Amino acid sequence: MEPAGPPAAPARVVLRRLAVRDFRNLQRVELAVPPDGLTVVGENGHGKTNLLESVYYLELLRSVRGARDADLVRFGAPGFHVAAEVDLPGEHRVASRAVGVGFERAGKRKRVRIDGAEVPRLSDALGALPSVIFSPGDVVLVAGSPSERRRYLDVALALTSRRYLAALQAYRGALVRRNAALRDAARTGRGEERATVWEPALAEHGAVLWTERRAWVRRHAGAFAALCAAIGERAPMRLRYATALEVDGEDSVEGARAALGAALAAKRPLDLRRGLTHAGPHRDDLDLALGGRELRLFGSAGQQRTAAIALRMLEAATLRDHVGSAPLFLLDDPFAELDARRAHAILALLGDAGLGQVLLVVPRASDVPEELTRLPRASIRDGVLDA
Amino acid sequence: MSAIDDLAGELSKLPGIGRKTALRLTYFLLKQRPEQSRRLADALTTLAERVRPCAECFNLTEEERCSVCRDQRRDRGVICAVEEASDIGAIERTGEYRGLYHVLGGRLSPLDGVMPEDLTIDRLIARVRGGEVREVILATNPSLEGEATALYVQRQLSGQADGVAVTRIARGLPVGGDLEYADGVTIAQALSARREM
Ligand SMILES: [Zn+2]
Numbered sequence: 001m002e003p004a005g006p007p008a009a010p011a012r013v014v015l016r017r018l019a020v021r022d023f024r025n026l027q028r029v030e031l032a033v034p035p036d037g038l039t040v041v042g043e044n045g046h047g048k049t050n051l052l053e054s055v056y057y058l059e060l061l062r063s064v065r066g067a068r069d070a071d072l073v074r075f076g077a078p079g080f081h082v083a084a085e086v087d088l089p090g091e092h093r094v095a096s097r098a099v100g101v102g103f104e105r106a107g108k109r110k111r112v113r114i115d116g117a118e119v120p121r122l123s124d125a126l127g128a129l130p131s132v133i134f135s136p137g138d139v140v141l142v143a144g145s146p147s148e149r150r151r152y153l154d155v156a157l158a159l160t161s162r163r164y165l166a167a168l169q170a171y172r173g174a175l176v177r178r179n180a181a182l183r184d185a186a187r188t189g190r191g192e193e194r195a196t197v198w199e200p201a202l203a204e205h206g207a208v209l210w211t212e213r214r215a216w217v218r219r220h221a222g223a224f225a226a227l228c229a230a231i232g233e234r235a236p237m238r239l240r241y242a243t244a245l246e247v248d249g250e251d252s253v254e255g256a257r258a259a260l261g262a263a264l265a266a267k268r269p270l271d272l273r274r275g276l277t278h279a280g281p282h283r284d285d286l287d288l289a290l291g292g293r294e295l296r297l298f299g300s301a302g303q304q305r306t307a308a309i310a311l312r313m314l315e316a317a318t319l320r321d322h323v324g325s326a327p328l329f330l331l332d333d334p335f336a337e338l339d340a341r342r343a344h345a346i347l348a349l350l351g352d353a354g355l356g357q358v359l360l361v362v363p364r365a366s367d368v369p370e371e372l373t374r375l376p377r378a379s380i381r382d383g384v385l386d387a
Numbered sequence: 388m389s390a391i392d393d394l395a396g397e398l399s400k401l402p403g404i405g406r407k408t409a410l411r412l413t414y415f416l417l418k419q420r421p422e423q424s425r426r427l428a429d430a431l432t433t434l435a436e437r438v439r440p441c442a443e444c445f446n447l448t449e450e451e452r453c454s455v456c457r458d459q460r461r462d463r464g465v466i467c468a469v470e471e472a473s474d475i476g477a478i479e480r481t482g483e484y485r486g487l488y489h490v491l492g493g494r495l496s497p498l499d500g501v502m503p504e505d506l507t508i509d510r511l512i513a514r515v516r517g518g519e520v521r522e523v524i525l526a527t528n529p530s531l532e533g534e535a536t537a538l539y540v541q542r543q544l545s546g547q548a549d550g551v552a553v554t555r556i557a558r559g560l561p562v563g564g565d566l567e568y569a570d571g572v573t574i575a576q577a578l579s580a581r582r583e584m
Contacts, residue, residue, distance in 0.1 A: 180497035
């Protein structure tokens with residue numbers, strides 16, 4: 001008989017080492033992260049959110065806060081660099097991976113290396129450090145404009161579906177070109193054909209976005225309602241994909257492509273007048289409702305926060321399904337504006353789903369929820385981490 | 388401005404050449420014998436003065452018409468439309484194509500202000516109307532802009548001349564490439580362009 005190996009560790013992504021140079025106010029951070037995670041305590045404005053933003057940069061290869069790369073470089077520095085050593089549990093064994101991203105302000109150049117080798121296309125490195133970030137700013141997912149919710153869907157799906165990512169890039173490319181051609185047609189009064197030639201690409205790639213988004217929402221609508229109820233919401237919460245596109249019969253990419261092609265043609269006269277494309281998934285939304293009323297307009301602050309956290313939990317579940325292990329949880333003082341009962345409920349839910357490694361940042365030690373007091377602590381002050 | 392700065396400035400306008408490389412090239416030329424630099428200058432002058440677009444297909448030539456258009460053995464019933472003259476070399480190297488060409492002079496790129504009237508599409512239509520042409524092969528790049536350009540040309544050609552077939556080169560996997568390393572888009576295109584065996 002073979003000797004029994006060591007007991008299997010819970011399957012989760014583990015950030016082992018982090019090295020940050022000149023990212024926002026972080027001049028130099030070298031950190032060995034314990035397997036369960038770490039709590040970083042620091043007053044607002046001292047760099048704790050920047051620390052999480054730098055870690056999440058390795059996942060998204062851009063700022064989670066939507067900042068331009070040049071604005072992420074520490075004042076006076078020529079560029080920034082973020083690197084990590086990560087353990088990714090595979091089917092048979094844990095694979096270690098070294099990920100590094102550097103940005104140079106002068107050449108506006110971004111370089112990603114995985115295990116030392118430069119990645120030729122940035123999109124190949126997307127999702128290198130499977131992680132999900134929770135922060136009080138997430139309330140814009142519910143209270144903000146439709147573009148926030150589309151961005152949420154695009155990130156969750158692009159990180160877990162190569163097909164979606166490729167379609168998203170092609171769709172955006174075709175959209176800006178059609179809009180430019182529409183404006184040119186309006187200005188010069190020359191034929192509309194110059195705009196219509198972009199429509200097959202919009203229909204082809206838009207159909208992939210539409211069907212994948214619809215399928216994702218269908219798969220997760222029940223879980224969304226259940227999560228909101230478990231966090232403490234009494235009225236039923238509903239998640240729907242809001243779209244103007246109507247497809248006959250069952251959802252299919254082919255059906256959506258035909259419907260989208262027809263919708264683009266139908267809206268073309270309006271598009272030509274306004275110089276903008278009015279039909280397509282770039283106009284769709286996630287419809288969040290509480291007892292039939294739109295949460296964005298009628299929800300209380302607490303209800304909106306609950307829904308936002310439930311959305312992040314769905315994102316974590318989507319990543320977990322894709323990677324096969326729990327992602328890294330980046331918690332940016334996420335319970336600040338929630339009552340203790342809801343905070344406990346959320347942590348219990350995260351624990352049930354198999355909480356991964358946690359990087360928690362809070363302004364004061366007293367803000368650490370009871371469930372996470374076991375984590376080792378570090379502190380941050382003026383961008384300097386004291387571990 | 389000194390002669391050194393002048394030349395370095397001109398060289399640094401070339402693709403892939405930065406300020407540092409431009410200076411290195413300039414000092415390299417200074418160390419060579421003067422004849423070497425003179426030959427380079429002559430070659431550049433000849434290039435600028437003699438090379439021009441072919442009056443028929445916009446391929447590059449030193450004559451009125453390019454070597455392909457002048458070649459009586461080429462099939463004048465087939466025209467292969469490409470984005471740039473440099474694309475012709477790649478097709479010629481295969482030795483498989485015996486028809487004529489048409490250089491469009493770029494591709495539709497509304498973000499850079501390149502619109503249909505900036506390409507040689509009207510001249511292509513005129514050639515097709517001439518009556519000799521049986522087929523137009525659209526060989527623009529399989530990119531977003533190349534596809535839109537092919538579609539635009541196809542729509543402009545349809546109804547211009549009866550009995551002219553407009554075809555598009557197939558997209559798919561490169562020969563010698565490994566399926567495992569091909570990107571998903573390429574594999575999907577190769578699958579959708581599959582044929583019966
Ligand atoms: Zn010619």
